[in-house]
Amino acid sequence: MENNKQKLVWIAQGYLDAQIKKNYLNSYGIEPILYEESLGTLYGLTNTPLGEVEIFVKSSDFEKAQVLLREITVYEDDTE
Numbered sequence: 001m002e003n004n005k006q007k008l009v010w011i012a013q014g015y016l017d018a019q020i021k022k023n024y025l026n027s028y029g030i031e032p033i034l035y036e037e038s039l040g041t042l043y044g045l046t047n048t049p050l051g052e053v054e055i056f057v058k059s060s061d062f063e064k065a066q067v068l069l070r071e072i073t074v075y076e077d078d079t080e
Helices: 015-027 038-043 059-078
Strands: 006-013 033-036 052-058
Touching: 006 015, 006 059, 015 033, 015 052, 015 059, 052 059
Parallel strands: none
Antiparallel strands: 006 052, 033 052
16 A cells, blocks of 8 residues: 655745746656745745745655755756
């Protein structure tokens, strides 16, 4: 039986960052769930605890998601 328990795989800095990472994971067949503080979205906060968005995935997808998110983060760092 597949373990459907959710695990925190990433904390994004803001809604836009979270959506990019969510879409990236979706393109690999991983369905993430985002949890965010509503005030962060309302006021457009990104670099504060209110602006953080937690990205959860199924336990069975956790390791693959970690690798994918590390890859996209390395790419993002190289383009700056």
